[in-house]
Amino acid sequence: MDRRSFLTKAALGGATAAAATTLAAPMYAQGKRTLTMVTTWGRGLAGVHDAAQRCADNITSMTDGQLTVDLKAAGELVGAFECFDAVASGQADMYHGADYYWVGQHPAYAFFTAVPMGMTAQELANWYYYAGGMELHDELNTIFGxxxxxxxxxxxxxxxxxxxEIAGPEDFNGLKFRMPGLGGKALGKLGASVQNLPGSEVYQALASGAIDGTEWIGPWADEKAGFQEITKFYYTAGFHEPGAGLTLGMNRAVYDSLTPAQQRIYEIAAGEAHQNNLAQFLSNNAAALTRLQAAGVKTLEFPDSVWDAFAKASQEVHDENMGDEIYKKVYDSYMASMKSSSAWIKLSDGAYTAxxxxxxx
Structure with a gap:
């Protein structure tokens, strides 16, 4: 927490100094450029690598090649969990990943992927684009450049x-389970031994017995990963990531060196990939689940006692972070937006689909 406090004060101090100084006109880099993108995904991981590649291709094509994005999958330049530091330090120009991997930098980063018992994909989009989420993301990112x-x-x-099968909360006690982010911290409160592994390492860890279980994404991506070859007990609704957002991040100095048109292309390239990726996952999941069931996978739901334990543990995780001013600010905004969005969605989409x-x- 001290490191975050220092970074926050440094960022605010820098902003004040900048405001007090007459700045020269911005200097934009000239000519064609190649930007290096690192990702938290192994090359070819279904859906998530696709989103990273789409962001890269969008930028390259929309700038007519003035900016060419060279995508480096996890392990090709840096490890999956080293992407943030690589971009912050200037070793790479940009990253594509899940921001909850950066809770070590600041726990509020989790809100821009998913928090346990949090927002669905539509609720996240509502908050991000129309209820202050994007601005809070930028405020947090500014601290880290x-x-x-x-x-x-x-x-x-x-x-x-x-x-x-999981019969009650006690079945998580001592269970070695792969789950990143604040969901993993909540699961740890139920006694699980929580592991945070990059996606490309999960299959081998499960196959070898290094972990007893894992979450990954959903039927399509999970089928592609091959988990059905190892175990047949599959819980189809999770508490930890009800609508997980992915992020296209860039070193702030690199961003500032882009022309205004290129900056806008960067934003639009990310937004288009965001919507496309959600449709990609949702359009593939149902057919994949049918194939998994045909292959002998038993699809299950957690009992209410487990959901009650998930909810209690999730709130405890939030409460532990409320002493951080930025975390509380993001939490309050997030929860207010979720309550508002959920109220209308239940009355409209929920009632209609039922x-x-x-x-x-």
Whole structure:
């Protein structure tokens, strides 16, 4: 917390000094440029790598090649969890990843991917684009010398793959389970031994017994990863990532060196990938789930006692971070927007789909 406080004060002090100084006209880099993108995804990981590649291709094509994005998948330049530091230090120009991997830098980063018992994909978009989420993302990123936008969304993620059925909260005690972000911290409160592994390492860890279970994304991406080859118990609704956003982040100095048109292209490239990626996941999940079930996978739901434990542990995780001013500010904004969005969605989409499904069988 002391490191974050120092960074916050340094950022605010820098902003004050800048405001008191007459600045020269911005200097934009000239000519064609190649920007290096690092990602938290192994090359070819279904959906998430696709979103990173789409962001890169969008920027390259929309600038007519004035900016060419050279994508380096996890491990090709830096490790998956080293992307933030690589971009912040200038080793790379930009990253594509899930910002909850950066909770070590600041726990508020989790809100821009997903927090347990938090927003669906639509609720996240509502908050981000129309209720202050983007501005708060920028405020947090400014402290660390970053400029980012949402650049993908997985939709609701599954509860995960287990070697045995979960009958109650006590079954998590001692369970070695892969789950990043604040969801992982909440699961730890139930006694789980939580592991934070890059996506490209999860299959081998599950196959070798290094972990007892894992969440990844959803039926399509999970099928591609091959988890059904190892275990057949699959919980189809999870508490930890009900609509996980992905981020396209850039070193702030690199961003400032772009022309205004290129900056706008960067933002639009991320936004287009964000919407496209959500549709990609949602359009593929149902057919993949049918294939998994045909292959003998048993689809399950957690009992209410487990959901109650998830909710309690999730709130405890939030409460532990409320002493941080930025965290509380983001939390308050996020929760207010979620309450507002949810109230209308239940009355409109929720009521409609329930009646549609009832009448159509």
């Amino acid at each position: 970053m400029k980012g936008f949402l650049g993908g969304n997985t939709g609701a993620q599954c509860g995960g793959w287990f070697r045995k 009646q549609r499904d009832r009448t159509q069988g």
